[in-house]
Amino acid sequence: MGVTAVYFSPTGNTKRSVEAMAAALDPGYKTVDLTLPSDTGVSCQFGPEDLVIIGMPVYAGRIPMVAVPRLSGLKGNGTPCILVATYGNRHYDDALVEMEDIAREHGFAVRGAAALVGRHTYGEIQTERPDGEDLKADAEFAKRAAASEAMKSTIPGSRPYKKEAVPGGKFKPLISDACVGCGICKRGCPVQAINDQFQVNPEICISCFRCIRNCPVHAKNMDVEVYHAFAREFSSRLAERRENEYYL
Ligand SMILES: Cc1cc2nc3c(=O)[nH]c(=O)nc-3n(C[C@H](O)[C@H](O)[C@H](O)COP(=O)(O)O)c2cc1C
Known part of the structure; x- marks a missing residue:
């Protein structure tokens, strides 16, 4: 086998x-x-x-x-x-x-x-x-x-x-000045949504956050209050272990 x-x-x-x-x-x-x-x-x-x-x-x-x-x-x-x-x-x-x-x-x-x-x-x-x-x-x-x-x-x-298939989520990763241009995000993007300046094309991005997880210097981020507020509420709503x- x-x-x-x-x-x-x-x-x-x-x-x-x-x-x-x-x-x-x-x-x-x-x-x-x-x-x-x-x-x-x-x-x-x-x-x-x-x-x-x-x-x-x-x-x-x-x-x-x-x-x-x-x-x-x-x-x-x-x-x-x-x-x-x-x-x-x-x-x-x-x-x-x-x-x-x-x-x-x-x-x-x-x-x-x-x-x-x-x-x-x-x-x-x-x-x-x-x-x-x-x-x-x-x-x-x-x-x-x-x-x-x-x-x-x-x-x-x-x-x-019952659930409609979706291309992805609504949060599109941002990039900060900390970016060192290593290209890990671009090479690893599942949908090639990242350009040569390492910016994310929101039309293509599926919001998988792989780039944020893999960024060695935390330049890729979702550091905006609208996301933080969502994340706090979502985390408390789903706190109970399944x-x-x-x-x-
Ligand atoms: C766009 C998007 C939608 C998601 N929808 C759900 C969902 O409906 N239910 C859920 O429990 N988790 C949902 N998740 C969480 C992922 O299913 C979960 O983190 C998964 O284990 C990620 O798999 P991976 O680490 O192999 O990429 C969603 C994640 C993303 C990025």
């Missing part, structure tokens, strides 16, 4: 969980990282003896609009798969059923699905997650899903989807 970890993961929560699962099943697992635009439509064929773990973050209750075409090159042939949606402690709404639909269309046989809490992009919500306990539970779940013949649970979510959900 060859295990492949496939993910779109601007700030790394999804990558960590999917890789913890893949490593538990096969230390020599392969990865298909769809986070950069060059990975759009990357072509991969899988057989019935393979196992693919597909991970996506939740954006407004769906999977990120920009990630959907990046999955188009994945072709299963009755290939067992595990679906992973990571979300920031609010809810995952229709994201997992959307993933289930895409996986089936692409020839995968879903063996398990997980809705996992990770640090939210905005504010200070579940900032340490996924933690060691989460990753341990993810790994155990992956072993059980890989050993199962078929998924018995029904994945929660609405069909037709638990991970695993479906087999």
